[in-house]
Amino acid sequence: xxxxxxxxxxxxxxxxxxxxxxxxxxxxxxxxxxxxxxxxxxxxxxxxxxxxxxxxxxxxxxxxxxxxxxxxxxxxxxxxxxxxxxxxxxxxxxxxxxxxxxxxxxxxxxxxxxxxxxxxxxxxxxxxxxxxxxxxxxxxxxxxxxxxxxxxxxxxxxxxxxxxxxxxxxxxxxxxxxxxxxxxxxxxxxxxxxxxxxxxxxxxxxxxxxxxxxxxxxxxxxxxxxxxxxxxxxxxxxxxxxxxxxxxxxxxxxxxxxxxxxxxxxxxxxxxxxxxxxxxxxxxxxxxxxxxxxxxxxxxxx
Numbered sequence: 001x002x003x004x005x006x007x008x009x010x011x012x013x014x015x016x017x018x019x020x021x022x023x024x025x026x027x028x029x030x031x032x033x034x035x036x037x038x039x040x041x042x043x044x045x046x047x048x049x050x051x052x053x054x055x056x057x058x059x060x061x062x063x064x065x066x067x068x069x070x071x072x073x074x075x076x077x078x079x080x081x082x083x084x085x086x087x088x089x090x091x092x093x094x095x096x097x098x099x100x101x102x103x104x105x106x107x108x109x110x111x112x113x114x115x116x117x118x119x120x121x122x123x124x125x126x127x128x129x130x131x132x133x134x135x136x137x138x139x140x141x142x143x144x145x146x147x148x149x150x151x152x153x154x155x156x157x158x159x160x161x162x163x164x165x166x167x168x169x170x171x172x173x174x175x176x177x178x179x180x181x182x183x184x185x186x187x188x189x190x191x192x193x194x195x196x197x198x199x200x201x202x203x204x205x206x207x208x209x210x211x212x213x214x215x216x217x218x219x220x221x222x223x224x225x226x227x228x229x230x231x232x233x234x235x236x237x238x239x240x241x242x243x244x245x246x247x248x249x250x251x252x253x254x255x256x257x258x259x260x261x262x263x264x265x266x267x268x269x270x271x272x273x274x275x276x277x278x279x280x281x282x283x284x285x286x287x288x289x290x291x292x293x294x295x296x297x298x299x300x301x302x
Contacts, residue, residue: 124189
C-alpha cells in the first residue's frame, strides 16, 4: 500500500501516537471502538489528530481533521462531495445470486489520504472489492422536474460510474470515495444471517477501522433463466476509438473478451453490435452500390 501520507519515519511515529478514534463525539481507544460504534447511529468518525500528512503547517480550522466511514446501498450514488451516511447496513439475498453494497469514506482534512478497503470471503460467499471511479456529467436530461432527478445538487459535476479492479484509493481533501462490494452467493451457501467485516486500512491511522455489514441469506435458490433472453447493445467502436486502435485490430481482439464476459456475468445472452453507428473517421472508405448488392472495403470504419 502506498505510504504517501508520511514523508519520514519520525513524522510517521508522531502521527501514529497522536491518532485517536472518535465515535459519535466520544473519544475512545481503538480496542473499544467496535463496541462503542454499535451503540450509535451515523458514520464512524476517526479524528486523525493532524491536519496535513505532508508535514506542512496545519490549516487552522474550527473543525478538527477527521475521516468518516459508512456503508451504503448499491442503489445510492456516492458523489465526491457526499455527506456521510449510516455505519450500519443490512441486506437480503437469495442463493445462487449476486448482491452488492458500498463501503464509503469522507476525508475532511486539507490533505489526501491513501486507503485500502478489504472484505474477506467466507464459506459460500465469494467477495470482491472495486474502487468506484468518477466521470463528468455536464447536465441533466431536459424537461425533468427536480423532484425526479437523481443527483440534484451534485450535477453538473463528477458522478460515480466506472468500477476499477482496485481495492485502494487516494481520497483528496474534503472529498468522499466509495468502494463497490460484490458478494457472489453460492447455490449451496448456508442460509441465515452473515456478518461481513468491512475494513479500512491506511498509514494515516494506527489501527484498521472495521464496519460490519449484515447479509441475510434466504433459503430460496435462483434457478437458471429459461426462455427469457436479455439483450443489450454493445458499441464495439467505442473501445477502439477511445484507445486509438485500428478497426478490428489485433489489440482490439485481445481486449474485448473481458467486456463480453462481464456482460454475460450480468445476465446478457444476446448482444447487439451496431456496425454503422458512427461516420467514418478519415479512413477514405467508399461504398460501391450495384443492383441488389452492396460491397464494402475491408478497411471501413464503423
